[in-house]
Amino acid sequence: MRQRGPGPAPAPAPADPVRAASVRAIADQLSTLRGPLLPVLHEVVVTHGCVTDDDVLVVAEVLNLSRADVHGVVTFYSDLRRTPPPAHRVALCRGEACQSRGAEGLFAAAADRWSGSAGVEVDEVFCLGLCAVGPSGTVDGALHAALSPERLDALTDRWGR
Amino acid sequence: MTTVWVPCDAAAVALGADAVAEAIAAAGVSVRRNGSRGMLWLEPLVEVETERGRVGYANLTEAEVGPLLDGALDDTDRCIGVVDEHEWLTRQHRVSFARVGLAEPTDLAAYREQGGLVGLQRALSLRPEEVVAEVTASGLRGRGGAGFPAGIKWETVRTATADVKFVCCNADEGDSGTFADRMLIEGDPFTLVEGMAIAALAVGATEGYVYLRSEYPHAVRTLRRAIDIAYAHGVLGESVLGSGRRFDLDVRVGAGAYICGEETSMLESLEGKRGEVRAKPPIPALEGLFGRPTVVNNVLTLAAVPMVLADGGEAYAALGVGRSRGTQVFQLAGNVARGGIVETDFGITLGELVDDFGGGTASGRPVKAVQVGGPLGAYLPPEQLGLPMDYEAFADAGAMVGHGGVVVWDDTMDASVMARFAMEFCAKESCGKCTPCRIGSTRGVEVIDRICSATDDGVRRTQLVLLDDLCTTMTKGSLCAMGGLTPMPVRSALEHFPEDFGLAPGEGREADGGIPQSATATTEGARP
Secondary structure, eight states, X not given: OOOOOOOOOOOOOOSOXXXXXXXXXXXXXXXXXXXXXHHHHHHHHHHHSSOOXXXXXXXXXXXXXXXXXXXXXXXXXXXXXXXXXXXXXXXEEOSHXXXXXXXXXXXXXXXXXXXXXXXXXXXXXXXXXXXTSOSOEEETTEEEOSOOHHHHHHHTTTOOO | OXXXXXXXXXXXXXXXXXXXXXXXXXXXXXXXXXXXXXXXXXXXXXXXXXXXXXXXXXXXXXGGHHHHHHTTTTTSTTEEEEGGGOHHHHTSOOSTTSSTTTXXXXXXXXXXXXXXXHHHHHHHHSOHHHHHHHHHHHTOBOTTTTOOBHHHHHHHHHHOOOSOOEEEEEEOOOSTTOOHHHHHHHHOHHHHHHHHHHHHHHHTOOEEEEEEOTTOHHHHHHHHHHHHHHHHTTSSBSSGGGSSOOBEEEEEEOOSOGGGGSHHHHHHHHTTSOOXXXXXXXXXXXXXXXXXXXXXXXXXXXHHHHHHHHHOHHHHHTSEETTEESEEEEEEEESOSSOEXXXXXXXXXXXXXXXXXXXXXXXXXXXXXXXXXXXXXXXEXXXXXXXXXXXXXXXXXXXOOTTOEEEEEETTOOHHHHHXXXXXXXXXXXXXSSHHHHHXXXXXXXXXXXXXXXXXXXXXXXXXXXXXXHHHHHHHHOSSHHHHHTHHHHHHHHHHOGGGGTOOTTTTOGGGTXXXXXXXXXXXXXXX
16 A cells, blocks of 8 residues: 555634634535535625635635635636725726727826825726726726716715825 | 606616616606617616607706706707617617617516517427527527527537536626627516527526626626526426426626636636636537536527527528628727617628717727727728628638627727737736747737837847737637637737838738748738
């Protein structure tokens, strides 16, 4: 018989047991779906704002996947963020159709205005399906079309840096 | 009391439709929410029921609700008359979009009244091979971009044997300039549900999935509600319309990866994996989702199916030109004065779309280029606006109809910036599985930068050869259409707008001897 190695070290106890229990409940509840991993991870992001390394361990255990499988999926998809969400988020479309209506200038202005801000994140997104009425984007999740730097400023006026 | 219709389509909502609807309801008037008519430059387009029909008021704001209800807008140019008689709509031939914008999207009774479920009823009265034969006879081709005949795909799945088969709808509409999938799902979701049920009956599938992108939260909500209602009324579930045949349908939401619009990558994602492209063969029709035979079709392909079954394949085949049968839902987008949904028979020219329907650019400046078929489609100059919208005619011109998205640019566009962006986008969104796409796109950005910044003619020519080689490698060596087609916008930009790259006219064109031949360069265009 070939001697087997010691096997992987047992996973360390999660830093936040309450969160771990919640993630476990989410994974348990959705585990009967076909291909449950993405729905589970989406739900973790909806509930907890992001997917941490501890969450990865719990999800992998419940779904009987390797840590590497889950980690690989989390890092592939941009929606599955790994850091806590900011207080406010602007996501602006940089697709061709919005570019033809001035999206690049809008993005540069927004990135410039909020650069270095701890509470506000300015992200790019590729197409929100509002291609005839661009430039478009989301402000704290709400869709806006026909944006201009002035209109975006008005929408984000009350945000502190 | 009269009823006022306010669109709930995401484009209308993004322009303030929700606030308008709330203000009208607050005034004590009955408000109903319809899908969008597709005249997006008029959104929010509010419709008031009158004896003449539904009269439209364009670009309504919350502040104008009072004047609207007082009739103060009736004699202004904001009132566009009876919407059904609007010239922009009467010149179209709406088949897939016939019901979009008329009723509340999840009103199943209205759907039945407007001819819904007739196709599914007929499919239930036919044997599976007869259903497939109708679709084959219709000449329906995949609307996702590749244009593969739907009937042939379905027949492959039908004749395959397996314990379970699937129908998957690709609603990962990530291409900029395309929004027809979103508008159909938000405006008439039962058409998609019915089309998928017909597909399932035809091929013997019992489970279906709609892979819908996360950037479309309104569409996700509407489709989920429609599916719940369809279950409650026996359209889905263990006995489809009482036939005793089972079909279950579920929505799965994407997670922000453009590549998941590629069918094999979408299947990987549905299985809960990284969205990495699979090598073909095996084709998904034989080894698709979880290795089982799977129909993968685009939203508009499946949405055309109820009509094909209701009226017969021959009726559908009577529309269109050449091998492009039926209608295509074109999406006018970008810098265009009148953007939105134009559904017509194949064969309409690009110029008719851009000028007659679109009314030229929104900025009022001259049209410089039109990109057809999404980010991987060619940039065409105004001289090519005479091209008929037809899969083969476009392929012959080194372009593609794709999903029918048409993005208009005015003369402030810099083609070298857009060529660079095509490579940059590919580098950002490549799944990384194959080398030509993963590495080639990054090298492409660098080479284009060197061409544009070159001060020496010799350096520029060397880099042009490199870029051409790179494009050929990506076209021929990539695993999927993303790497394979990224050279299309790059080469077309170079060919039609060489001056933007600091080249003399004709220098960007290989055929004129502008680009010196290299060991690997070929004179073939990009593959269709």
